[in-house]
Amino acid sequence: MQLHDVWFVLIAVLWTGYFFLEGFDFGVGILTKLLARDEPERRVLINTIGPVWDGNEVWLLTAGGATFAAFPAWYATLFSGFYLPLLAILVCLIVRVLAFEYRGKRSDPQWKRNWEHAIFWTSLLPAFLWGVAFANIVHGVKINAAGDYAGNVLDLLNPYALLGGLVTLSLFTFHGTVFVALKTLGDIRTRARTLARTLGLVTAVLALAFLIWTQTSSGDGWSLAAAVIAVVALLGALALNQLGREGWAFIFSGLTIVAAVAMLFLALFPDVMPSSLDPAWSLTVSNASSSHYTLKVMTWVAGIMTPVVLVYQSWTYWVFRKRIGVRNIPAH
Amino acid sequence: VELALAHETMARWQFGITTVYHFLFVPLTISLAFLTAGLQTAWVRTGAAKYFKATKFWGKLLLINLALGVATGIVQEFQFGMNWSAYSKFVGDIFGAPLAMEALLAFFFESTFIGLWIFGWERLPKKIHLGCIWMVAIGTALSAYFILAANSWMQHPVGYTIGANGRAQLTDIGKVLFQETTLVVVFHTLTAAFLTGGAFMVGIAAYQLRRQHRSKETDTAKIGSMRTSLRLGLVITVIFGLGTAVSGDTLGKVMFRQQPMKMAAAEALWDTQKPAPFSIFAYGNVNQGRNTIELSIPGLLSFLATSNFHDAVPGINDVQAQERAKYGDKAPSYEPNIPTAFWGFRWMIGFGMTSFAIAAAGLWLTRKRFWLAPEHRRGETELPLLMLTRNRELGPFLNKWAWRLAILTMGFPLIANSWGWIFTETGRQPWAVYGLMTTADAVSPTVSIGEQITSLTIFTLLYALLAVIEIRLMVTYAKAGPTDEEPPSKDPTLRGPSGDADQPLAFAY
Numbered sequence: 001m002q003l004h005d006v007w008f009v010l011i012a013v014l015w016t017g018y019f020f021l022e023g024f025d026f027g028v029g030i031l032t033k034l035l036a037r038d039e040p041e042r043r044v045l046i047n048t049i050g051p052v053w054d055g056n057e058v059w060l061l062t063a064g065g066a067t068f069a070a071f072p073a074w075y076a077t078l079f080s081g082f083y084l085p086l087l088a089i090l091v092c093l094i095v096r097v098l099a100f101e102y103r104g105k106r107s108d109p110q111w112k113r114n115w116e117h118a119i120f121w122t123s124l125l126p127a128f129l130w131g132v133a134f135a136n137i138v139h140g141v142k143i144n145a146a147g148d149y150a151g152n153v154l155d156l157l158n159p160y161a162l163l164g165g166l167v168t169l170s171l172f173t174f175h176g177t178v179f180v181a182l183k184t185l186g187d188i189r190t191r192a193r194t195l196a197r198t199l200g201l202v203t204a205v206l207a208l209a210f211l212i213w214t215q216t217s218s219g220d221g222w223s224l225a226a227a228v229i230a231v232v233a234l235l236g237a238l239a240l241n242q243l244g245r246e247g248w249a250f251i252f253s254g255l256t257i258v259a260a261v262a263m264l265f266l267a268l269f270p271d272v273m274p275s276s277l278d279p280a281w282s283l284t285v286s287n288a289s290s291s292h293y294t295l296k297v298m299t300w301v302a303g304i305m306t307p308v309v310l311v312y313q314s315w316t317y318w319v320f321r322k323r324i325g326v327r328n329i330p331a332h
Numbered sequence: 333v334e335l336a337l338a339h340e341t342m343a344r345w346q347f348g349i350t351t352v353y354h355f356l357f358v359p360l361t362i363s364l365a366f367l368t369a370g371l372q373t374a375w376v377r378t379g380a381a382k383y384f385k386a387t388k389f390w391g392k393l394l395l396i397n398l399a400l401g402v403a404t405g406i407v408q409e410f411q412f413g414m415n416w417s418a419y420s421k422f423v424g425d426i427f428g429a430p431l432a433m434e435a436l437l438a439f440f441f442e443s444t445f446i447g448l449w450i451f452g453w454e455r456l457p458k459k460i461h462l463g464c465i466w467m468v469a470i471g472t473a474l475s476a477y478f479i480l481a482a483n484s485w486m487q488h489p490v491g492y493t494i495g496a497n498g499r500a501q502l503t504d505i506g507k508v509l510f511q512e513t514t515l516v517v518v519f520h521t522l523t524a525a526f527l528t529g530g531a532f533m534v535g536i537a538a539y540q541l542r543r544q545h546r547s548k549e550t551d552t553a554k555i556g557s558m559r560t561s562l563r564l565g566l567v568i569t570v571i572f573g574l575g576t577a578v579s580g581d582t583l584g585k586v587m588f589r590q591q592p593m594k595m596a597a598a599e600a601l602w603d604t605q606k607p608a609p610f611s612i613f614a615y616g617n618v619n620q621g622r623n624t625i626e627l628s629i630p631g632l633l634s635f636l637a638t639s640n641f642h643d644a645v646p647g648i649n650d651v652q653a654q655e656r657a658k659y660g661d662k663a664p665s666y667e668p669n670i671p672t673a674f675w676g677f678r679w680m681i682g683f684g685m686t687s688f689a690i691a692a693a694g695l696w697l698t699r700k701r702f703w704l705a706p707e708h709r710r711g712e713t714e715l716p717l718l719m720l721t722r723n724r725e726l727g728p729f730l731n732k733w734a735w736r737l738a739i740l741t742m743g744f745p746l747i748a749n750s751w752g753w754i755f756t757e758t759g760r761q762p763w764a765v766y767g768l769m770t771t772a773d774a775v776s777p778t779v780s781i782g783e784q785i786t787s788l789t790i791f792t793l794l795y796a797l798l799a800v801i802e803i804r805l806m807v808t809y810a811k812a813g814p815t816d817e818e819p820p821s822k823d824p825t826l827r828g829p830s831g832d833a834d835q836p837l838a839f840a841y
Contacts, residue, residue: 084783102399291495309444
């Protein structure tokens with residue numbers, strides 16, 4: 001296993017971390033309209049991720065930075081090629097930061113409502129668009145001989161990619177609902193469990209279709225194994241949710257995300273961005289990667305820092321381990 | 333050719349707008365994080381209510397500011413790929429490393445510990461909670477370090493070789509992280525950040541003190557918190573104003589060596605002069621390559637560049653000839669936009685040093701005891717008198733203006749910071765990476781002009797809207813002043829009591 005293969009795995013780990021963590025907080029954002037019935041309930045939802053959403057989002061920045069460092073050509077082609085979808089995601093993420101931080105800074109109800117709408121839309125859109133982006137990466141896009149994206153934005157909105165978008169959207173919402181059942185008290189917790197059942201079934205249908213499509217078009221034995229794990233984990237999460245084992249249900253919905261992302265990356269390897277025009281023009285782990293020296297330096301940094309980050313982020317979750325309900329929400 | 337130029341222009345405007353905007357919040361976040369941490373340390377150590385009030389007050393302003401800094405920072409991580417993909421491919425091997433390190437070491441620190449700090453007032457033991465804000469502060473400084481190392485590499489590439497594939501390849505990470513340019517730029521940027529935070533504190537504390545005085549505020553902790561803040565802000569502004577000047581001078585000398593064109597442009601010095609004067613004011617005619625009007629101090633530029641008053645400083649026309657000899661026709665001209673460089677340089681220094689001067693005057697005028705008749709001394713919880721000499725107060729007119737200037741001063745470093753970056757980045761043109769890659773060659777080849785117009789328009793409108801929202805929020809909170817919040821009644825423990833499940837959260841979104 002060469003260093004650029006290690007880095008392919010590390011990039012996959014970073015994206016997995018991002019989708020696992022921001023997955024449920026996108027879900028929570030979407031639930032502010034889907035599950036919450038009034039302002040106190042919306043606040044309960046927002047506060048389940050209050051102390052952690054910012055740290056979750058940094059997994060994306062790290063994935064972006066690490067891709068830049070380890071696979072510059074991948075970073076360059078991906079973000080210049082997926083220009084408009086990425087723009088939409090960035091705008092959402094910018095507004096989303098402010099929506100969380102500024103919503104409670106004025107008592108004016110209209111001000112709060114506006115930011116609540118913002119939380120919903122800026123969680124929903126990226127949850128969908130990341131699926132579109134990753135489906136396109138795996139499926140292959142029009143990459144020319146120079147390694148640049150030669151298609152347009154409409155090429156990115158093909159049926160397979162749109163299905164991918166629906167899968168991430170429903171999966172993240174399901175993951176978020178399971179998370180809410182684990183982190184809340186009272187009526188909203190019961191309703192979250194009921195909603196999780198419906199969402200889980202919808203996700204199962206969509207995910208199954210998407211995984212089969214992916215497997216037949218670009219899969220191998222390993223990706224099939226990951227796909228099976230993803231489906232089993234999703235069904236497990238559904239069953240555990242039904243049994244009221246909320247902690248385990250959350251672990252299994254998380255495992256679904258981990259396995260699904262693993263499947264996509266396994267289907268991708270050794271390409272990082274396959275070309276649909278000519279396989280010889282595909283960006284691969286070897287032709288898109290940085291030099292050996294850079295990868296070595298970055299391996300040391302990532303090898304030491306990633307566990308440290310995991311430790312203190314986990315500690316944060318432990319500090320804010322208590323469930324919250326409407327009665328814990330202060331007046332201001 | 334025209335279309336290629338349009339691509340470059342759009343990409344540059346977008347980078348300029350989003351980055352200058354982002355940097356309005358960065359220095360304030362860095363310095364306010366440290367100042368808030370300092371104030372909270374004072375509270376934990378002394379238990380004095382005024383420090384608690386001050387921590388809470390500045391902490392809130394920090395958070396409003398930090399949110400926009402974080403939000404606008406997200407774009408920065410991706411727009412190299414979006415608009416500068418040719419650049420990203422060429423330098424990713426080197427430039428990507430500090431960016432990834434910044435995310436891994438700094439962003440995680442900041443984002444995780446700020447969450448703990450915001451929500452942790454009643455969950456974490458006092459000292460651990462204090463540790464969290466220090467972690468945030470350290471995170472902001474680390475973040476600055478890594479991104480400045482990356483930028484310094486663009487200004488002065490070191491520790492690399494050009495590989496067989498024609499791309500820059502890292503050979504020595506130590507050189508990239510610790511080269512002289514990086515160290516000096518970090519020194520200059522961080523001192524300027526504290527100058528910014530100090531002036532911000534001076535402005536708002538001055539406003540609050542005047543307001544409290546007028547409304548006959550009786551809460552001594554509130555008044556005390558603002559009086560302490562005013563003095564702290566003044567001291568910080570003076571110390572770091574001086575630091576900014578010293579580091580700026582050092583950086584200038586480094587730049588005279590590494591980028592003579594930038595510094596010649598900063599002076600609108602067309603022809604090599606020995607000794608070279610420093611222009612207070614000049615107006616150049618670019619076509620003729622000379623200044624039509626000029627007011628200057630003889631020999632000062634020589635001193636700024638070389639530490640003595642008589643050495644030669646190369647002029648624009650000569651550097652242009654040298655660069656053309658060295659780089660051939662890589663770029664049509666090696667001359668940056670001279671008026672932008674010239675005036676950017678002066679506005680940077682002018683506005684930054686004005687804040688320093690105001691703070692130096694303020695530090696003297698509001699002194700507590702030194703050379704002050706006892707009857708003019710004011711207690712910790714009173715509005716300080718502005719005392720010129722032992723017995724002489726500023727007259728009513730000057731008094732009014734002194735307080736006004738104290739409030740206005742908070743805006744000056746923001747202007748200085750922006751022009752500093754505009755100067756240093758436009759002054760490097762036509763290079764994206766000095767001597768290695770021109771900005772024209774750095775642009776994404778396949779991004780359409782329509783896509784660029786879309787993103788530029790959206791970012792500009794969005795940022796303008798957010799500026800309105802942010803400023804209004806800042807003004808509201810700054811005007812409201814310290815609140816009546818009380819510290820947690822007992823020091824929380826990590827294991828936490830389980831019996832108070834019905835208790836409302838101390839803080840919730």
